[in-house]
Amino acid sequence: MNWNTYPYFALAALACWSLASVLAFHGKSRKASLVLASTGLGILALFIGGMWIELQRPPLATLGETRLWYSFFLLFFGLLVSSLYRYRWIPALSTLLSLVFSLRNLIDPAIHTQALQPVLNSFWFVPHVITYIFAYGLLAVTFLLSVYRLLFPQRKALETQAHIDRLSGIGSAFLLLGICLGIVWAKQAWGNFWAWDPKETWALATLLCYGIALGLRHCPEVPALSVKGSLVFQILGFLCLQICWYGINYLPSAQGSLHAY
């Protein structure tokens, strides 16, 4: 399995998910929606597994490959959150977000060889990247919920806020874990725990945004900041996350970055 066969898998997975999203809006078709969504997820998982075998290395080395994992985790958390908390619109929105990232891979696939840079040949590579992408997927769902909460502040306010708090708490924990693993790896690879490399800086900015968002929830003395302020930082955190992940490639500050492979 490689990028030449990717369109078939991507289209099949997205077709399953689109259908599952439509069915999710009909209360009676919940089981069918769940089966279709799981099938779509399985197809994507099969492709990632096949590619791992074909490349003889974890498919995590290029931006295109991380987009693949992101689509997977986004759909996975979409499925998990919608089945646990019964948000009917979550599958549709996570499919839409996933479609954007899959389309990017479909339109502009890079050359993908077996080559893995020597510095990436480390025990920390897989846990560090997977933890990050896992957090990215989770925080994307949090972002959707935060936008929903800001647009419709009266609709299921308390429940939605509780879900945002819980999901962003877990997402931020994984983000922090990813940074911790990165710190250990950086020491092993470059002799520095923290070098204020642009990628590291944006990762810290993302973590600080989510930290502030969570911290503000414990500030009942300022009610406006506790709710709206927290939601604004959730959204700002998601924007910083996008910059940290791929937006950084377009910034002048990233020239000579240690994280440019």
Place this chain on the structure above:
Amino acid sequence: MSIILCIAILLVIGLLYFFSRKSKLLARFCSPLALCITAFLMLASCIILGLVRQDANSAPDLLGRLGFRSLKDSPWFISTTLLFLIVLGMFTLERFRTQKRKVTGFLASGIFVTVLGLFMSNITVERYLWSGLQGSPKWEVIENGTQPATKKLPFAIEVSDYRTDFYPPVIYIVESKTGKVLPIGAPQSLPIDPAQCQAYMAGEGPAQEKQIQEWKIKILEYYPQAWVFYDSGQYQAKVSKQVGNAPAAKVELSSSISGENRTTWLSCGSDIQLPAFLRLDSARLIGMEDPVPSRYVAQLKIYEIENEKGAIRTDSVWPNHPLKVDGYAIYLKSLKQTSNFWDRNVQLELVKDPWSPCVYAGLTLILLSLFESLLQALFRRKPRSKDS
């Protein structure tokens, strides 16, 4: 000196926390809101650092005059980091006082210990450059900094061997004008499998084949190191183990449109020989990609003096595998590319970081508390939405 600084920071935190019990103003510094505000100040610094290229020596412009190009050394950055550290310390102490039974208090303390460790590590870390010829022991290193100075180590280092391994090369068809790999939009390539080529050459297996555009490419022979030359109107290759020679593959090309068959040697070339490629038509070439390094290793001999007797220790360094000697971590700094095969100069970096145990302790606390938080989050009762 660094220990005095660390004690001073801890003392300031302790004193401020002590007086916060008596002063309402200082008590506010222990609150989540104060932590959020100082984190916001850090966030502002991070955004500037992330957007503006840090280069104090660049041509002076508005950002440079504002101090944004050397933010890391600015009083603003150091003071916001210190303020964040102090407020984080006070917040941690307050959490321990008010929530004694909650393990989650360790998350704040873990973050505090890590940030303190990173702060101290960045201030006190010593970095030295060892640059020497292969086979020559050397005791001296050059200190990395604004004023480089030579320092004598308590041990000598000799690079006895240096080796770079490469991934097998890749064959592809490119657009001759732009060099873009074809087909544009869905580029394809044929990564050479040395084992399969070896088996085919020994008559023990099928040849490696791939269809790219209308051309069916079949690899007839492959040598990881060969001398490629042009003779009698075509490329020829001979096996040669001489350092600097490039990989070469003999390929048979068959066009499914014209039925044309061609055979040639392809090579990516090196700095002692030109690349060998074949022009398929006026717009396309078939060639071999430059080999990509997979691993580089330097074998070291460390000459130490123990109890007035000499001792030689042999070990290797490669990326992600530093060597620890006498409190120093030795890193392999440079990667030798094809162009400097004859350059016998190797660079190592020596790092002495007395604060790394503090960072590791903080990280351990974070990991333990995250694990505990994760368990709490997973087994908490889930609310259900009836949203429609």
